[in-house]
Every structure is written in structure tokens, then in C-alpha cells.
Amino acid sequence: MKRLGILTMVLFIQTTFAQTNRFVYQVTMKPDASNKADIKTENAYLDISAEKSMFYSENRIKRDSVMQANRQSGGARGFNRDQMESLRSSINYSIEKDKKNQKTIYKDRLGRDAYSYEEDRALEWKILPETTKIGEYKVQKAETDFGGRKWTAWFTTDLPYQDGPYKFSGLPGLVVKAEDADGDYSFDLMKNYKIADFPEMNQFGNVVKVKRADYVKQQEKFKTDPMSFMNNQRSGGISSPMRTGGGGGNQNPADMRKRMEERAKEEIKKNSNPIELK
Template sequence: MKKIGIIALALFIQQVSAQTNRFVYQVTMKPDAENKTDIKTENTYLDISQEKSIFYSENRIKRDSIMQKAFQGGGGRGNINRDQMESLRTNINYSVEKDKTNQKTYFKDRIGRDIYSYEEDRPLAWKISSETTKLGEYKVQKAETDFAGRKWTAWFTTDLPYQDGPYKFGGLPGLIVKVEDDKGDYSFDLMKNYKIAELPTLNQFGNTLKVKRTDFIKQQQKFKTDPMSFMNQGGGPGGMAAVTRIGGGRGQGGGNQDPADMRKRMEGRVKEEAKKNTNPIELQ
């Protein structure tokens, strides 16, 4: 009996240690360079397991869940509640995955019908300060870095034994509790954390294309000027439906709409979105 009890205890400890920790960050953004009073806020998740971590938008996974249920139900886009999807619009369509085994960071974002994935090739060079303070319940220490055209200040805590943080940030002796750029355009603030059973699987409608970071930037710029060159003619999950998912739009149900009109509307929406996102998190 004693041996069984020891085995049960060992299995319990193993199970607890194998759990995934979810850290909820509030992201504050000023994506429009011409209108800095237009401040966007939304919640994001940093899910950390023993092998890797994933950073993504809370609204993203809620929208993906709705899409998945609609397509599994066989109704396709016709089953999707447009108002519900509109309420879950997100400025953070990307995800960031950090592989602890090989110490690499992967960025994924949709361009048109496909997901583009690249390995981050710019290491973070932190300058750790002796300055400390308290944020919420955590004693934190200051660190600074220049990354992607912005100067960033981070506050990390060794109370949480993860060399990780939101977005592409990490590599400090503890978890990043807060990180913001010196212009006040972007800020990530830890709100709460709790345990979840396992890392979620983010839906990847369309193909996943592995590219170099520089090629991703070129494709992103091309999409802003000629979005329709990235769309296929089909209406499947990775084609026209993907644009509808991004663009939303109320009262634009299926029906026999003229494809030329649909393309024109979609192109207009993509270009309008681009105008409102002239102050990206990465300037270089």
C-alpha cells in the first residue's frame, strides 16, 4: 500500500508539473500613426508548457472556435453569427511560438489565404538594471533593449521562474510582467495567471508557408497594395472565406453576389484596414 501511495504521489507531481500555465496580458496599442488618440486594448494569452510557449489574442481563439464549429457543422459561413464575429475583432491576428528545446522563436501571421511563418533572426540584447520596484504582487527588476526600431523597457520577476514574456520578448532571468516602448505606443501588462490542461491548437485555415523574415515583410507590403493577388477563387476556409473572416462586415451574407463586386469590396476593406495600421509594433 505504501508503494502504491508513493507511485500515486509521483504521478500527481508529474501531472501538476506537466500542466500549462496561462498568463493573461492586456495589450495597449496605438496602431494609427495619424491618430494617436485612437487607443486599442485587448487581452492576449501567453501559454507556457515545459516544451514551448505560444502568445496569441484571446479574441483570435474565440473567433477560431466559432469558425471551426460552423465548418464542422457543415453549414460553412452561413452558420456564422456576424454580430458575434464583429464583437471579437482583433488587432492581433499573429501568434508567436517559442521553442524551449532549440531556443528559437517563430512568428506566424495570415496574409490573404495563407499563414506565413518565419523564424525570428534578431536576438534580444538586454541591458539589465539594478533598479527594482513592485508591480502588483511581484517584485520586479528593470531591463532595456532596442528591438525592431523601438526602445523597450521591461520589468521582470524572478518570482515566476520562466525566461519568457509576451510577443517576441523573453530571455531574462524571470517572467516579464510589463514591457512598453519609449513612445508609449505599445504596452503589455500582466493581469492574471492560472493553469490550463494543455496548450491549445490554433486553427490554421489555409496553407502554412515557411519563409524568411525579409520575405514575409515583402509579401506583407505587396498585400497592402494588391490584396486580391493573394486570394484564390474558391470559397473554402483558406480562400475568400478567410478575407470575410478578417474583414467581417455586417449584413453581407452569402447569396448570389457578383464575384467582381465581392472582390472590389474586399479590396476596399483590406486597404482601409491598412490605413488604420500605419504604426506597427515593428518599425524596422
């Protein structure tokens, strides 16, 4: 009985430490350079385990769940267009930090395919003596220049993590708040809790691994002529990156192409003030 009790305790401890910790951040964005009054706010998850962390949109997981349910029903339910539109996200990327190999992998969709690259720029932090309290955490101030923006972060050592939202890492604690000097982007920790494991994310089309500089070039090509860019892609995974389901029928291909192009250009315009300016 004593040996069984010890085994039970060991399994309990292993299970406890194997759990993933989820930190929920409120992300505030002004993605449209021509309309800074249009402020987008949504939640994003930072899931952390001993081996890695993942940062991604809450709405992405909710959309994946709706699409998965539709697939399991054989498409019988159909997509609820209003529901899918309500789950649209301004955070279309995901970021994985490989703790063992000290790598940060960025993944985002361009046209029909997903592109991923390993971040090749280190964040160089200046840790300042200023401290304060945000919520229940004692935090300390730090600054960095990254991606063409000057960032101020507040990190805490009250939690045993050296991580943060987006690509932020390398501080001796968890980033509780981060904001750029222009006030275009901010990340604010709202709450945290444990989850069993990282969720599975749906992936459509190819995953194209490139260098960061090549990704930037492809991104510029997409912005310049989105339809030409998509026509040159090899993917057969989905018919359009902008499509949210519903409707369809026997539509004129030329009309569909025109609507897709207009929607793509509108999406690009609405994201003319990206989080990284260079």
C-alpha cells in the same frame, strides 16, 4: 498499498508539472499612425510549458470556438455577424518559443495564407539596478532596442520563467510589463492560472515558411496591392482573409472584388503603425 500510494503521488507530481501555465496580458495598441487617439485594448495569452511557450490573442481562440461549433452543426446555426465582429483582433499573429532549440517562430496571415519565419535577431537587454513592485511581484527594469523601437521591460524572478509576451525573452525572469518609448504598445500582466494543455488553433490556407527578410518583402507587396497579392496565392482554404461570415448569396463577382479590395485597404490603413517599424 504503500507501493500504490507512491505510484499515485508520482502520477500526481507528473500531472502537476505537465500542466501549462497561462499568463494573461492586457495589450494596449495604437495601430493607426494617422489616428493615435484610436487606442485598441485586448487580452492575449502567454501559455508556458517546460518545452515551449505560445503567445496569441484571446479573441482568436474565442473565434475558433465559434467557428468550430458552426462546423460541427453542419453550418445550420450560421454565423452571428455581430458576435464575430466583436471578436475581431488587432493581434493577428502568434509566436511560439521553442525552449529546447532556442528558436522563436512568428506566424501571421498575409492574404489567404499564413506565413511563418524564425526570428533571426537576438534581443540584447541592458539590465538596470532600478526595482519596484507591480501588483504582487517585485520587478527589475531592463531596456532593449528591437524592431525599430526602444522598449522598457520590468521582469520578476518571483516566478520560475524566463519568458514574456510577444518576442520578449532572454531576461532572468518573466516580463510583467513592457512598453515602447513612444507609448504606442504596452503589455501588462493581469493574472495567471493553469490549463490542461495548449489549445488547438484553426489553420486556413497554406502555411508558407520563409526567411524573415522574405516575409517583410511579401508583407510590402500585400500592402501595395492586396488584391493582386491574393490572386497570386495558391490557397483554396478560404475565399477572403477579411471575411467574417454571414450573408453572401449570389453577389456580383466584380462587386465582391471591389468590396474585398476596399476592406483590405482599410485594414492596412488601420495597421499603419505596426509593432515593428523595421
